[in-house]
Amino acid sequence: xxxxxxxxxxxxxxxxxxxxxxxxxxxxxxxxxxxxxxxxxxxxxxxxxxxxxxxxxxxxxxxxxxxxxxxxxxxxxxxxxxxxxxxxxxxxxxxxxxxxxxxxxxxxxxxxxxxxxxxxxxxxxxxxxxxxxxxxxxxxxxxxxxxxxxxxxxxxxxxxxxxxxxxxxxxxxxxxxxxxxxxxxxxxxxxxxxxxxxxxxxxxxxxxxxxxxxxxxxxxxxxxxx
Amino acid sequence: xxxxxxxxxxxxxxxxxxxxxxxxxxxxxxxxxxxxxxxxxxxxxxxxxxxxxxxxxxxxxxxxxxxxxxxxxxxxxxxxxxxxxxxxxxxxxxxxxxxxxxxxxxxxxxxxxxxxxxxxxxxxxxxxxxxxxxxxxxxxxxxxxxxxxxxxxxxxxxxxxxxxxxxxxxxxxxxxxxxxxxxxxxxxxxxxxxxxxxxxxxxxxxxxxxxxxxxxxxxxxxxxxx
Numbered sequence: 514x515x516x517x518x519x520x521x522x523x524x525x526x527x528x529x530x531x532x533x534x535x536x537x538x539x540x541x542x543x544x545x546x547x548x549x550x551x552x553x554x555x556x557x558x559x560x561x562x563x564x565x566x567x568x569x570x571x572x573x574x575x576x577x578x579x580x581x582x583x584x585x586x587x588x589x590x591x592x593x594x595x596x597x598x599x600x601x602x603x604x605x606x607x608x609x610x611x612x613x614x615x616x617x618x619x620x621x622x623x624x625x626x627x628x629x630x631x632x633x634x635x636x637x638x639x640x641x642x643x644x645x646x647x648x649x650x651x652x653x654x655x656x657x658x659x660x661x662x663x664x665x666x667x668x669x670x671x672x673x674x675x676x677x678x679x680x681x682x683x684x685x686x687x688x689x690x691x692x693x694x695x696x697x698x699x700x701x702x703x704x705x706x707x708x709x710x711x712x713x714x715x716x717x718x719x720x721x722x723x724x725x726x727x728x729x730x731x732x733x734x735x736x737x738x739x
Numbered sequence: 740x741x742x743x744x745x746x747x748x749x750x751x752x753x754x755x756x757x758x759x760x761x762x763x764x765x766x767x768x769x770x771x772x773x774x775x776x777x778x779x780x781x782x783x784x785x786x787x788x789x790x791x792x793x794x795x796x797x798x799x800x801x802x803x804x805x806x807x808x809x810x811x812x813x814x815x816x817x818x819x820x821x822x823x824x825x826x827x828x829x830x831x832x833x834x835x836x837x838x839x840x841x842x843x844x845x846x847x848x849x850x851x852x853x854x855x856x857x858x859x860x861x862x863x864x865x866x867x868x869x870x871x872x873x874x875x876x877x878x879x880x881x882x883x884x885x886x887x888x889x890x891x892x893x894x895x896x897x898x899x900x901x902x903x904x905x906x907x908x909x910x911x912x913x914x915x916x917x918x919x920x921x922x923x924x925x926x927x928x929x930x931x932x933x934x935x936x937x938x939x940x941x942x943x944x945x946x947x948x949x950x951x952x953x954x955x956x957x958x959x960x961x962x963x964x965x
Contacts, residue, residue, distance in 0.1 A: 561827035601787035
């Protein structure tokens with residue numbers, strides 16, 4: 514047993530669990546900010562980190578923190594009907610709810626009130642997620658060129674995304690493109706197949722509603738959150 | 740804050756901290772056994788893990804658990820004279836003493852008294868190290884082909900290893916070859932440069948004594964541990 518300290522938190526537009534990509538790197542254009550907790554806000558602790566263009570984040574599945582672990586899980590990525598051992602998956606329902614993600618390090622910036630922060634892209638962490646550790650990616654040790662995973666051999670098939678005329682997201686074109694990328698990953702649990710079902714997710718201050726059928730995500734409404 | 744549970748422990752021939760390779764994969768021929776703690780010894784929790792040939796271990800730097808973290812460190816791999824932020828390194832002197840290693844999964848075996856265990860190779864964990872989590876390596880997410888790390892761009896230069904005639908390690912030829920590989924990584928702290936200094940390490944029931952000079956490790960004595 515060991516007490517883990519929260520060293521930092523990540524901030525981004527993934528404001529609901531629903532919609533967060535299921536692995537890092539799937540939405541490269543999504544930018545996040547990593548802000549250190551006051552106790553760990555030591556400028557010199559980051560000296561040299563810019564010599565790496567990727568970093569590992571070891572973080573807390575905070576949304577699943579108080580749920581029981583499960584020896585077997587049914588990963589949504591595999592359609593939700595295949596039962597696997599939790600250690601064969603990246604499921605959050607683990608004995609220790611720890612996540613692991615390699616993200617692109619895009620910058621180191623001085624903030625007015627929160628010390629030196631890191632900017633990263635391609636994260637799969639929800640807004641506010643606590644971080645336990647940050648490590649440089651070391652290509653010669655971390656890249657295993659002969660690695661094979663027969664269960665998770667490629668990202669899920671991308672869906673088409675339709676935002677009908679008349680629905681004008683009150684966001685920049687770039688943000689709208691990122692939103693499309695996120696939706697193309699089909700955030701719904703795979704075992705639900707109801708073309709009339711309306712899903713909702715929160716993204717950067719917006720409520721997005723959409724339907725899914727024929728491998729197409731159709732946005733039905735975008736409103737600003739109150 | 741979150742309490743981490745020890746889910747398993749690793750067992751191998753790295754019986755002293757001194758001598759453990761500084762990254763995973765550097766000594767591929769070293770085999771380790773991962774034994775689950777009784778509470779997490781659920782056969783089904785491993786279902787499908789054999790579909791991956793590499794797994795991530797998230798583990799405790801148990802030897803450093805009670806030491807204070809340091810915002811800056813001087814990695815031995817860089818000669819011990821370069822001061823870097825701890826988050827730019829894989830140093831154990833971190834706020835949370837967590838290690839991260841990708842190891843080759845070589846088997847899943849039923850043990851007589853400890854349930855189903857995993858065999859792995861290429862680990863950089865000392866014998867007895869507690870493990871917090873085991874995850875499959877997912878090539879499409881974990882391999883970052885464009886990753887660059889200017890500080891740690893390759894493993895350290897390999898040293899020559901001399902085991903003079905007359906010193907016959909009481910181990911198999913294969914084990915002796917593995918020992919040579921370990922010594923070739925130059926386990927000494929880099930900032931000591933004393934050709935007469937005798938180093939000692941423990942490896943699989945043996946006490947190994949050696950000197951280092953001119954990029955050559957010369958074994959001076961191998962004895963069985965009492």
